[in-house]
Amino acid sequence: MTRSSTLSAGADAPPLVDLDFHKRQKALSFALLLPAAFAVLTLILYPLIRVVEISFRDGRMMNFARISELPLGLGNYARVLGDANFWNACATSALYVTGSVGVGFLIGLATALLLNEKLPGTRFLRTLILLPWAVPGVIVAIMFLWLLDSSFGVFNAMLRDVGLLTGDFPWFVDSRSALISVVLATVWKTYPLITLTILAALQSVPRDLYEAAMIDGANRWNSFFDITWPGIKGPAYLVIMISALGVFRDIDIVFATTNGGPARATETLALYVYKEAFHYFRMGAATAVGTLMVGVAFFIAFLFAGLANRARY
Amino acid sequence: MAGIAIRDVRKSYGSLEVMHGVSLDIKDGEFVTLVGPSGCGKSTLLRMIAGLEAISGGTVEIGARVVNGLAPKDRNVAMVFQNYALYPHMTVAENMGYSLRLKRTPKAEYDGKIQRVAEILGLGELLQRYPGQLSGGQRQRVAMGRAIVREPDVFLFDEPLSNLDAKLRVQMRLEIKELHARLGTTVIYVTHDQIEAMTMADRIVVMRDGVVEQVGSPLELYDNPANAFVAGFLGSPSMNFLEGRLTGGADQGFELTAGTILRTGRQMPGDSSPALLGIRPESIRIEEGGTEVRIAAIEPTGADTHITASIAGQHLTIVINGRVSAKVGETIPVAVDPAALRYFAPEDGRRLA
Amino acid sequence: MSIRRILFWLVLAGFTVVTLFPFYWMVMTAIMPTDAILARSPSLLPDLSRASFAPFVEIFVDKPFLIWMRNSLIVNLICTTLSLLVAALAGYSLSRFTNRPQQALGASLLVSKLVPSSLILIPLFIIYSNIGLFNTYAGLVLANMTIGVPLATWLMKGFFDRIPRELEQAAMIDGATQLQALRQIVLPLARPGLAASTVYLVLTNWSEFIFARTLVDTPSRQVLTVGMQSFVGEQMVDWQLLMAAGTVSVLPAVILFIFLEPFLVSGMTKGALAGT
Numbered sequence: 001m002t003r004s005s006t007l008s009a010g011a012d013a014p015p016l017v018d019l020d021f022h023k024r025q026k027a028l029s030f031a032l033l034l035p036a037a038f039a040v041l042t043l044i045l046y047p048l049i050r051v052v053e054i055s056f057r058d059g060r061m062m063n064f065a066r067i068s069e070l071p072l073g074l075g076n077y078a079r080v081l082g083d084a085n086f087w088n089a090c091a092t093s094a095l096y097v098t099g100s101v102g103v104g105f106l107i108g109l110a111t112a113l114l115l116n117e118k119l120p121g122t123r124f125l126r127t128l129i130l131l132p133w134a135v136p137g138v139i140v141a142i143m144f145l146w147l148l149d150s151s152f153g154v155f156n157a158m159l160r161d162v163g164l165l166t167g168d169f170p171w172f173v174d175s176r177s178a179l180i181s182v183v184l185a186t187v188w189k190t191y192p193l194i195t196l197t198i199l200a201a202l203q204s205v206p207r208d209l210y211e212a213a214m215i216d217g218a219n220r221w222n223s224f225f226d227i228t229w230p231g232i233k234g235p236a237y238l239v240i241m242i243s244a245l246g247v248f249r250d251i252d253i254v255f256a257t258t259n260g261g262p263a264r265a266t267e268t269l270a271l272y273v274y275k276e277a278f279h280y281f282r283m284g285a286a287t288a289v290g291t292l293m294v295g296v297a298f299f300i301a302f303l304f305a306g307l308a309n310r311a312r313y
Numbered sequence: 314m315a316g317i318a319i320r321d322v323r324k325s326y327g328s329l330e331v332m333h334g335v336s337l338d339i340k341d342g343e344f345v346t347l348v349g350p351s352g353c354g355k356s357t358l359l360r361m362i363a364g365l366e367a368i369s370g371g372t373v374e375i376g377a378r379v380v381n382g383l384a385p386k387d388r389n390v391a392m393v394f395q396n397y398a399l400y401p402h403m404t405v406a407e408n409m410g411y412s413l414r415l416k417r418t419p420k421a422e423y424d425g426k427i428q429r430v431a432e433i434l435g436l437g438e439l440l441q442r443y444p445g446q447l448s449g450g451q452r453q454r455v456a457m458g459r460a461i462v463r464e465p466d467v468f469l470f471d472e473p474l475s476n477l478d479a480k481l482r483v484q485m486r487l488e489i490k491e492l493h494a495r496l497g498t499t500v501i502y503v504t505h506d507q508i509e510a511m512t513m514a515d516r517i518v519v520m521r522d523g524v525v526e527q528v529g530s531p532l533e534l535y536d537n538p539a540n541a542f543v544a545g546f547l548g549s550p551s552m553n554f555l556e557g558r559l560t561g562g563a564d565q566g567f568e569l570t571a572g573t574i575l576r577t578g579r580q581m582p583g584d585s586s587p588a589l590l591g592i593r594p595e596s597i598r599i600e601e602g603g604t605e606v607r608i609a610a611i612e613p614t615g616a617d618t619h620i621t622a623s624i625a626g627q628h629l630t631i632v633i634n635g636r637v638s639a640k641v642g643e644t645i646p647v648a649v650d651p652a653a654l655r656y657f658a659p660e661d662g663r664r665l666a
Numbered sequence: 667m668s669i670r671r672i673l674f675w676l677v678l679a680g681f682t683v684v685t686l687f688p689f690y691w692m693v694m695t696a697i698m699p700t701d702a703i704l705a706r707s708p709s710l711l712p713d714l715s716r717a718s719f720a721p722f723v724e725i726f727v728d729k730p731f732l733i734w735m736r737n738s739l740i741v742n743l744i745c746t747t748l749s750l751l752v753a754a755l756a757g758y759s760l761s762r763f764t765n766r767p768q769q770a771l772g773a774s775l776l777v778s779k780l781v782p783s784s785l786i787l788i789p790l791f792i793i794y795s796n797i798g799l800f801n802t803y804a805g806l807v808l809a810n811m812t813i814g815v816p817l818a819t820w821l822m823k824g825f826f827d828r829i830p831r832e833l834e835q836a837a838m839i840d841g842a843t844q845l846q847a848l849r850q851i852v853l854p855l856a857r858p859g860l861a862a863s864t865v866y867l868v869l870t871n872w873s874e875f876i877f878a879r880t881l882v883d884t885p886s887r888q889v890l891t892v893g894m895q896s897f898v899g900e901q902m903v904d905w906q907l908l909m910a911a912g913t914v915s916v917l918p919a920v921i922l923f924i925f926l927e928p929f930l931v932s933g934m935t936k937g938a939l940a941g942t
Contacts, residue, residue, distance in 0.1 A: 020382035022367035028844055029763040033771055036756030036819055040771065043812045044778045047789035054788070064792040107681070114678040119671060125682050127927050132685060134923040136873035138891040139912050142898060143688045146695065146905055152704045154691055161707060188688065249782040252875045256895050274784035278880060283788055290785035297780040365835050385838040392839045398832035402854050412840035463840060 048294075055287035067283060076288035086289060088264055089272035093248060095179060096268050100186040101244045107187065108194025109236075113228075115195070116202040126199070133192040137252025144185035145257055148172060172258050175265045182266050185253050190243050197239040198232055205231035234309075241304035245297060269293055315376030315389075315466035315499060316341040317362065323370035324357055324523070332357060332523040334371065339516075344493050344500045348510035348546070349520035355503045356471055358520070362501065363469050364388050376466055386415075391460035392469040396476065397452045399444035405455050406431075406440040412463045430458045433492075450481045457489070461496070468493075470502040474509065486513060507547050511535070519543050541662030544591050544655060550619060550630045553597075555590040556659065569625040575604050577651055588665060589657040594619070594632040596653035599639075603648035606631075608641050622647075689916070696721050696910035704905065721910035731911060733886060734893035737803075738872065741889060745807045746867040749814035754860065756815075757822025758852070762831060775816040783876050786812055794881060801884050809877040813870060818863045825859025826852070865926045869919055890915050 054067060058075035061067045080086050111129055115122050132140070148155050150170035159165035171181040205228060213223045251270045254260065260267035260275065267275070269289060277286035317339040324332035332354045339345050347355040360366040362373055364385035372379050380388050391412075399408050406427055407414075413423045431437045434454045444452055453473060460468055470489070474482045490513055493500055504510055510517050511531045519526045519534065519542075527539040531547075538544035544552045557569040566574035567590050575590070606622040606629060613619075613636065620631040622645070631647065639645050656665040695703050697717040702708060725731045760768050790809055791800075799805035829852055837847035875891040882888060888896075894915060897908045 021364060021384040021387075022382070024384075025844060026763070026765065029759045029765065030767055032755040032759035033767055035752040036815060037767070037771055039752055039811055039815050040774045040778065043790075043808060043815075044781070044786065045774055047786050047793070047812075048777075048781065050789035050792070051785060054792075065796050067792060111678070111681050114674055114681070117671065117674050117678075119675045119678065121675075122678070125678060127924055128682050129685050130927065131689070131920060131923065134869055134919040135916050136875065136891050136919070138873075138875045138895050139916055142894060142908060142912055143692055145898065146909065147688060147691060149905075152706075152708075152905070154708060154710070157705075157707050158710075188685070245780060249780075249784075251782075251784050252873070252891075255876070256898065270782045270784045273782065274787070274876070277784075277788045277791075283792070286788055287785070290782065290788070293782060293785065294777075294780055298777070301776075301780060363835075363839060365838070384843070385835070386841040386843065390839060392836065394832045394836060396830065396832060398830060398836040400833060400837070400851055411837065411842075415841040415846065459836075459840070 051287045052291055054283050055291045057284050060282060060284070062281065064283070070284075076284035080285050080288045080292075083285075085264060085267070086272065089267050089269045089289075092179065092265070092267055093269040096183060096186070096254075096266070097244050097247050099179070099183040100190055100247045101240060103183065104187045104191040104194055104243060105236075105240055108191045108239075109198055111191070111195045112198035112202055115199050130192040130196060132189050133196075135189060137189065137250060138256045140185050140189045141253045141256030144181065144188070145172060148181055148184075173262055175262045178258050178262055178265045182254055182257055185257060186247060189253070190247060194239050194243060197235050201232035201235040202228065237304055237307045241301060244304075245301060248293075248297060316343070317467060317499065317501070318374040318377075319358075319362075319371070320374070321371035322358070322361060322368055322373060324354070324361065324366070325369045330369075330523070332369075335520075335523075335525050336371075337518060337525065337528065339499060339501065342497050342499055344490075344502065344513060344515045345518060346502045346504055346510040346514040346516075347518045347520060348504055348507060349526075350546075351505060352522075353520040354523040355505075355518075355520050359392075359469050359471055359501060359503045362388075362467070363390055363392050389463075389465050390467045390469055391463040391465035392471065393453075393456045393460050393473045395472040397444075397456040397473075399452055399455055399459075401444050404441050404443055405436060405447070405458075408444065408455055409458045409462045411459070426462055430461050433461070433495075434458050449477055450485070453477060453485060457492070461492070465498065468498055468500045468502075470500065470504075472504055473502075475504075475506070482509075489513065508549060511547060517547075519546060538591075538655065538664065540664055541589055541591065541657040544657070548593060550594050550632065552655075553592045553594060553629050554657070555592070555624075555627050555629070557588065557590060559586055559588050559656070569627060573604075573625040575624070575649075577649065577654055587659050589659050589662070591655035591657060592629075592649055593653055594630045595634075596650050597629070597631045597647050598649075599633065599637075599645050600648035601646055603646035605644045606647055607644050608639055611637065611639070611641055613637075620645075692909045692912050692916075695905055696913050700906055721906050722914065725907055725911045725914065728907065729897075729911065730885070730888075730893065731890075731914070734888055734890040735915075737887055738890040741803055741806050741810065741878075742868060742871040744803070745810040745814055745871050746864060748807065749811050749818050749867050750860065750863055752811075752815055753818030753822050753863065754856070756819045757824075758826050758848070760819065760823045761826035762834075775819055778812065778816045783813070787877060787880055790877075791880060799881075801882050801887060803887070805881050806878055806889070809881055810871050810874055813874070814867050817870060818867055821863045821866060822856070822859055825856055825862070829855050861926065865922055868922065872919055 055076050056072050056074070057067060057070035058073035059070045061070055115126050115129070135143075147153055148171040150156065150168040150173070153171075155171070156165055156169055159169075169177075171177045209227045209231075210223055213227055218226065248268075249270055251268065251274055254266055254268055254271050255274070258266045260271050270293070273286045273290050273293070276282045276289065317337075319335055319337040319339075321334045321336055322332060323330060323334055335354070335358060347358060349355050357366060361368050362375070364380065364383060364387075368381050372381055374380065375388055375390070400411065403411065409430060410423055410427050413426060418426070427440070428437075431440055434457060436451070436454055436458055439447065439451060439455075444455065447455065453476075456473070473489075474485050477485060486509060489500075489502075502509075502513060514531055516528060517531055517534055518528050521542055527534055527543045529537075534543055535547050538547070541554060545554065555567070555569060555575070557567050557575070560566055560568045560574065566576045567588075568574050604624065606624040608620055608622050609628070610621040611618060612621075616634075618633045618635065618637045620633060620637065620639075622629045622631060629647075657663065658665055694712055697719060698712045699716055699718065702712045702716065756771065760772055787809075790805075790812075794800040794805050799808070833851050833855070834844075834847040837851045838844065842850065873891065874889075875895065878889040879892045879895070882892075894908075894911060897903065897911065
């Protein structure tokens, strides 16, 4: 066989001159990380450290540049833990998250199962059902404020038409219904992601398992609990966790509908943090609550990640 | 062209060493297969030669040049991957010509080389297709074409046939052999399939757990395995191993655990110590006056008949050329060629005689 | 089609109608005359011959809608570009290497997903006041990156994971340097991932509210979501105008979503979930 000399220039030089290829490769892998590492360090980790630091600064300082001159102490934590409003916010958050994600999950599961039935037009219906996911939270809030408006909202008009309501009912203003209304708006925005995830999981459950189960005499109910659920529970736990974290963290919908009212009936922890910080300028209390929140979120995420991981086998 | 010298090569991940000092000399133009069970380190060794994996200790030389620190592109090797690794966004011609493009080969030469290689592999019709439009066998050819176009010092194959069906595999085996004969380039071929290893190689390297167990020509390893592992790994059906005890003196046999003596017609090495007796299935024949064994199963393959028999509670596979009239449950007398018997130490499998 | 399947289909259609109703009513409120909608008992199927698109003009005249949109667009485009660039590089590194720095970054990105925006806002607010980033596009872009970078990095990692590394290795054996392999082999194959991540980032940035509301207070620098929310605070809410504005602000997101849904679906289920 004829062979042209294909050794590259680098190879003609003594091999020890240039840096080891594998070390160069490693260096490159670090270099690629640098911008992200810089962004994460300055924009997330450093601010988070400041959050924890500020939570231990006792007293109040309106000049934020000098907030670090305050003495260290546990005053903020003591203050917050003794604040009835904090405990109210904890309860509200718990209700808000479980309500939104619970209902969202049921609707998501139902729609995913229906979409998976390969009915005519499901490809198109899927896109339509997913649309709310693309709507900004603030716009969701505005849409629902209008739908549920006391006097001119179409929802009350419908209730009046069927005779369930005479006169007006202020859904977002009445303390009995405010949280439910906020949950409703949140469910509308949250459930599409759950539908989508479960649908993808359903489509990865092997068809022949259902055939085998049918031969074994399983009815639809059995095959759901014995085949479908084990097949989708990993992704289901994951999407529940992601949705719950999202609802727990975000304040857009609550902020733009009720801003926590009436009388703190819809004040979630995330909103409590925001108000302590930017209405009352109690940065210490706000960061103390925030630190506790991240700790709890971490714990919950850990728990669910474990569940989802175990479900894989 | 180039030979390859591997000197005490080690690989570790953190504190975990997975390859414990492998040394190997491969002559220029030789066809060497690395064979062993999965996880034995054969692919890792190949990837270290290619430069895809860092070498933790020792040196690899290609053509008397230490390549440890060189990038894959500077080693002048070509590799065929198990899943072919064809660039999905390039046509067959572009896939094969990628190395030429990187070298800024002039257009005429580029076209000529691709045409020539496409002809060798029968890919002429497919040059404008994309990998996604090809069958498994065609993809395999393109992957080889890409390697040939590179005109390397060494071809590296990483289980290239394992994704093909049985028939195609046999055909490609022959084609690769022919190519090697035609090009004369050094080949290192990794496989877990001992038949591929036996039929293709000039020399086989058997590996296990990051160590080379034995190196030699296929028949050398088949006839004179260094240990029970190599003996059991090569050959299909694989070698029978019977547990028992060597009996010295007049018995001239091998005492199986149950007290049955298998007559071997030869003076045993050592005496009365426990041993593993290795017998190739094809070196057992049915013979009047031999040791009686009970037939547990009969599998006719057409040309041969495979008999699974039991003797003193142990299984024995026998390959008989032609057909057998005996039935399952019957006993048959068998005898073995004393020269074909191999003895191994039961504790570590090392060869006794 | 069996009775059961017809029933299923009807239930599904019912879900779809209920889900789409808020959109429908938003558009109706915007285009129908006030008396048709602002009624005790409005017709759900108003007489479309009376529809008027005047409110869509009005929002641009009466409100600084164009300025809000422009601001949203500026912040969005810069933030999306920067996040994508940073995330693509890091995502590749995370996908191909698992050394200490990669593990550390991966862990930090996960932690950042647990932090509420309203919390990270506090130190950002303090830092911005100190270094003069308050009330600037740059400040807003950086704040949005606290969401965009983790999101896009995990997405991109997921997409890179699906490109077999043997392809780059084959390229490097063929004579490419690592960077050539990245440019000529990996990036062309990562295009769907880049597209999906771009859409994700654009949608996320488009939705962002609380940073913009807190870190910017000059009216001329306000973004769309903040502007929209300011409608609600007014004494007498002009619902028709508000719904017209809502329709216009949702439209880009919805169009983007409908056209790129297949990409998003694969990204959302594989990339986004794998990353959390």
